[in-house]
Structure formats: C-alpha cells, structure tokens
Amino acid sequence: MTIPASELDHYQSQLDGGDVAARESLVRELALLGQPLARSLLLKALSDPAPRVRQLASAGLNDIADRPTIEQLAEMLRLEDVAARNTAMATLALIGARATPHLAPLLADADGDVRIFAANVLALTRDPAAVAPLCAALGDASANVRNAAAEALGRIGDARAVQPLLTAIRSDEWVRFAAIEALGQIGDASARAELTAMLGGDPWLRYPLIEALGRLGDGATGGLLMGCLNDPNLMVGHAVIAALGQIDERHGTDWLSQLDRPEILTVLASALTSREPIVRRSAVAALGWVGAGDALFLLLSRLSDDSEDVRAAALQAICRFAERDAQPVIAVFLDSTANHRPLLAEALRHSRRAEAGHALIRGLKDQDSAVRMACAKALARAGGEAALKPLLESLGDTDPRVRGAAAAALGTLGKPEAIQPLLPLLDDAVPDVRAEAAAALGRIGGPPAIIRLAPLLQASRPDLVETILQALAAIPDTSANALIVWALNNPEPHIRRLAVNLIGRRRIVEAASALEDALADPDWQVRKLAADSLGELREPQSVSGLLQALKDADQNVWVRYAAARALGQIGTAEAANALLRAVRHEADIVKLAAISALGQIGDDRAMTALQPLLAHPDPDIRKTTAEALGRLSGHAASSALGQLLEDGNRGVRLAAVAALGRRPDAVARAALKSVLRDSDIGVRQAAHAALADDGNRPDAST
C-alpha cells in the first residue's frame, strides 16, 4: 500500500534522526496509532541500534500482527543484520500460531540457516500446527536442521511427535540425543517403556534418558534412577536428583526425602553448583527435606541464584525450616550484618508463624531501605490487621521504593482506611510511587475511592490527571466509567486520547455519543482513536457519526481509515453502503480499510465493487481484496479468486489460495488444483494443504 510521501517522510526523518529517547517516544506513538501507518516504520525500527527501541517496535508489531506484517517478519529471517533478525524472530514468536503458515514453508527453504531459524521460531511459538512440517524436517539432508527440528518438537510438546522421534532415535545417530530430550519435554507416557529399556544400553545416552524419565517416568521409575546416583560422571548424579524431584512433584512420591545419606549429601552439595537450574532446584528441595544446621547456609547461598526457579525453591526450602523452627531464620533476618535479608523477608512471607509477621513489622523500621521495602511487600500477604498501621506510617518513608511498596501492600490489603492516606501519594515526586498509589486506590475501589478521586481529575497538572485516570482504569467494575468519560473534556490532547482509548477498552457503551462528539476533536489522534473505540462498541447509532468521519473535516487519512474499519465492525446495511462508496472513490489507505471491512460484513453486494480491484496496481489492495472475497458467498467470488491465482505477486497468490481453501465449492477446488504447478514452492504447499483440509470437510463433494 502506498502511504502518502509527506506522512512517511515526517515519521521516517524522526526515526532516522532523533536521539534514543525521541525514537522510543515515536515508536510508542506508532504502536498506539496502529495500522496502516505503523507497519513499515515499526519494521524499520527493528534495525534500530537501541535494544529498547527494537523491543518497543516488536511489541507494536505484535499488536498489529496482520498477514502482511507476519509475511515481512518471516522474510527478515534471511537478514544478515543479526539484531534485526533476532528481533524479528522474537516478534514472530510473540505472534505465535498465526505465524506458523508463513514459517512452515521456510522449513523447505534452499538456505539451511533459514530452515534452522524457522525451526527455532516454531519452537518458540509452540504451535501444534507446526508438528507435521517439523516431523518432516526430521528427514532433512542437514544434520543441524534435523537436530533443530527435534529440539523444536520437544518445545512444542505435542504427543503426535512421539513416534517420529522414536523412529529418529532408532535410525539417526546424530539426532538421538536431541530426540530423547524432546521426548522428555513432550512427557507422553507412551515413550516410557522404550526409553526405560534403553537405560541399560548406550552409556552416552544415559544422561538424556535420565532427564527424560524424570519428566515422563512414573512413581516406580524413581527406584530405577536411584541406582544411577553413584555414576562417576557427576552430570548423571545431578540428573538423577533433578529427575527424582520431578517425579516427586508429579506423583506425590518422596524420593528426595530418602537421600539423607552422608555420601548423597555430598552429591547434593555439588549439585548446587550445577549450571542446570533444574538440578539445583531439586537439590535445594532435597536439602529442604533432609538438611539441618549447615544446610540452612547452603540454602541461603541459593537465595541469590541466577534462576528464579531455584531462588523460589530455596525460599520454599527455607520456609520448611521456618515451619519446623522459625527462630534460626528470623535470627539471620534480624542480623544487620547478614546477607540476603530482603530475600529472607520474602521467605518469612510464606511462613504462617505469628513471630514471622512480627519480625517483618519490625523490619519496616530497619536502617536498610531494601529490607524495609521487602518487608512492606511481604506484609501485603503476611501482615493481616496488625500490618495496617505500620504500613500507613511507611507511606511517609524517605525512600520512594518503600513508599511504593507500602502503597501496593495497602492496595492488596484492600482496607478503605487506607484511601485518604494514599491520596497525597498521587502527587508524589516519583512517578512509580504515583503509579503504585493509583493502582492501590483502584484495587481498593468502591464509592469511597471514587469520591476522593473525582475532584483530583480537575487538577491543572496533566501528569497528575493521567495518574488519576490510570487509577480509575484499574477499578474493574463500572463505577469509574462516568469519570473516565468526563475526562474527554480535558484541555490536554494526550489526556483525551487516553480517555478515548479507555472507553473502547472498557467497552463503555453509554459513552457512544460522547465518542461521536470526539470524532470532531481538534486533535486528529483523538479522532482516530475515537473511531477505533466506536468500532469496539459496535453501536449501530454511531454509523452516522462515522460516516462524517469518513469524510474527516481535515481530510486526515488515518481518521478516515479508522472510521472505515469501525463501520466494518458495526456492519449495518447503512455502513455497508458507505463502505461500497469508499471502495470506489476513496484514497488507497481508506480503500484498503473499506475492502477489509466489507469482507468482515460479508455483504455479497461487495462483489461488484471488488471486481475492478483485481487489477489494482497496489499488491496490498489486491491481497486484501482476496481476503474479502474469501468471506463472500457464491461462485462469482470463487471465480474472482481464481483470477488472482494468476497474479504476479506471490503474496497475492498465497492470499487467494488461503481464501479459496476456506470455500467448499467445486469452483474453488478446481482453482486450487490449477495452482499445484505454481512456480513458487510456498504457493504449491499452501494449495496442497488447502486441498487436504478441504477433503476433510463434510460438504467437500458438493
């Protein structure tokens, strides 16, 4: 699609020329504005030198995630620019299953690296639809691709891969290790017998076999694995400890608690230094059961483990200590020279002992602000009534992190007595504190919070008003809706944009007429977002306002684009009539939205309007036309889609194939068969897949 050069240049120059903060801000704005302006610019921002800009662009593209975006991201797997390629791969992984139809054909790409990258992304999407093509890739000519396919099948975890992976274990020496690991990740019991039988075979496979059996073994498997604990390779001993922990968790067995033997305690201590988090985690869990005295200090060292899982397991293990005898843990916590005191506060949060709560309240006055903050956080769960007054006092702490944590804890406690003391924090000098206070007030909610927040909406400082709006947005019920709508009167455009956006997200139907008024707002972004939100509300009464917006007074193309989309979402006959006119007469960007909207409505009158677009010079228009035709009934639509199979653009042909694949009629099937000789392998594969799916339909023969 052609974006007006002046618009594109404006954003492009900011993206090329600004500093990092300006580029971040621009990418955020683009992400909020959405399509059609954002895609090409956000894709470009994936190559930005600043990781934060790339990350924001990735999030924005994930919000768009339409077919052209996914196609272009998939093409980026060919890039030599590693940062851009990796961010594109991460974005595709975020998009998930919708990316699979564009990634699966790349498993047959001529470039082996592209095949590996495709397998790696499919692993991250964990889409079961990728299982069949990945199983096929187990027969790839390249050992690295076969290995990547086996690893991906493990990540996806679908039991349909079990037999292909067992076959690979029998016949492919190189993939054997990865395939066993994959079977473990899948965790399907049907592989258990064969894997157990292999335990006495090739010693080089013992390690992955133990790992796999930890994941899919039954209670009795633990007994078999105990016999491997004394293997001279410590990796085996560590794998056994991890496997026993997993079996215990799954089957309620207590193998780890049976490791209380001096020689095993040595293995447990060494397992704490393993690089595998799952090994350290099970070792920590075992020490929680069998350890005493010195074990507490081993566990304390794991409170700063790199792995969150291990830290959590260490906390749980220390909590077991505290449950049996809280005093040693409290003694370390109250020792101002000890390490890990904030983490011990977190550990004490899990204790049900009253003395743990008392220690945390005492910690709110500690000299170390990190301890005070940790105590405030912990008291949200462990404090009860006794914590209310000390937490209210902590709202005046000199350290903003403590004030924020106290505010959050009070929000969790949900006591109305906290509302009045929280209000001054909405005007705190530190934005994070304001946000925590706003969220806390939102969580407490109810009429007392609304009554106190309402007057603050008239504040002159826009940042404070924004915080109040965020607080109101955090109130889950409808009691805050009237105030959010009232914010449409705010003189600041960015406040009105936020309010308009919130109305759509919360689907405040009674605000439809206020949104229609916002379609005449002097700020074009407010008008665009108002049209978006009206689309969300789907109120037929809004059609006339949106028809006006389609001819936006300033002729702003993005407002008109959003209006066309919203009309499609509402879908009345009047909306359809306006969209039919827009398809014939409007600028390409608006036309694009109108075509898509007509497809969404499924009005067969669109056939006449769409027919001329089959030869439109812009491939995006032709692709969108194909999608819209796919939603219309009748043979005429199928015939028109057949014409698009001859299109010179690969993307258009793929869209036509996808649309035809969803149609049960004979014309569609004949057209799909004709494309089986297409010059492009991706198009041929898509046609094969569509015909295979079609054969499974009950009405396929009609």
Place this chain on the structure above:
Amino acid sequence: MTARILTVDDSASVRKMIEFALKSKGYTVVAAADGQEALGLLQQGERFQLAILDINMPQMDGLSLLKLLRARAEWARLPVLMLTTEGQDSDRDQALELGATDYMVKPFKPTDLIDRVGQLLAQFAA
C-alpha cells in the same frame, strides 16, 4: 589440574552432548550458546586450554568469534576445534584459513570427539 574446555553451540542438545562426553573424561567444560556469550566469558578473564566452536549460530557465529580470537594476543594461541556440517566445505576451508586448529564434521560420535580433544590437548601441552 584438569583441562578447561569452552564449547560454543546454539543447539542445547549438542551442547549437553559435548559437555557430557567431555566431563566423563574429567575435563572441566564451560558451555556458551553463541559467540557473543563465549566472548563475554573470555573477556571476564576465563582461561581455557581448548575451544570447540560451532559455525552457524545466532548473535555471533563461530567464524566471527574465531577471527576475534586470532586478532587478540592473549587468545591467539588458544587451540580451536571447529564443528562443521556435512557439505559445508567452504565453511571448513574458511575456518582453517582464519586459523582454526582442526575441525570435526557433524555428525560425530562422542568417542571420536573425546579422542580428537585428547590429541589436541596433548599436542598443545607438549
């Protein structure tokens, strides 16, 4: 003291397989998932007697890492065993031109890897 070996491969299963094989012979093995991570370890002052590098990796591939190793005096003499894939003769040739000590073609058996590592360590210890 046992030899310390750096192994760099983006495939988790290949990394584990190499680590398991070499640890069974008592070597200390440090694994990294790509060249960038390996470079980080080296820059932190980690010392190794041998590096085993896969060629195709994200972030930084094995050839780029090899080039960096050979360009720095403190790493220039580190023996490097490159892992190549069948049919990638040009990669193998490029690795040798850039100063790789030796190469092994995937797929290989763990025992073959152990033998080759033993030979290289003996050769460079002498």
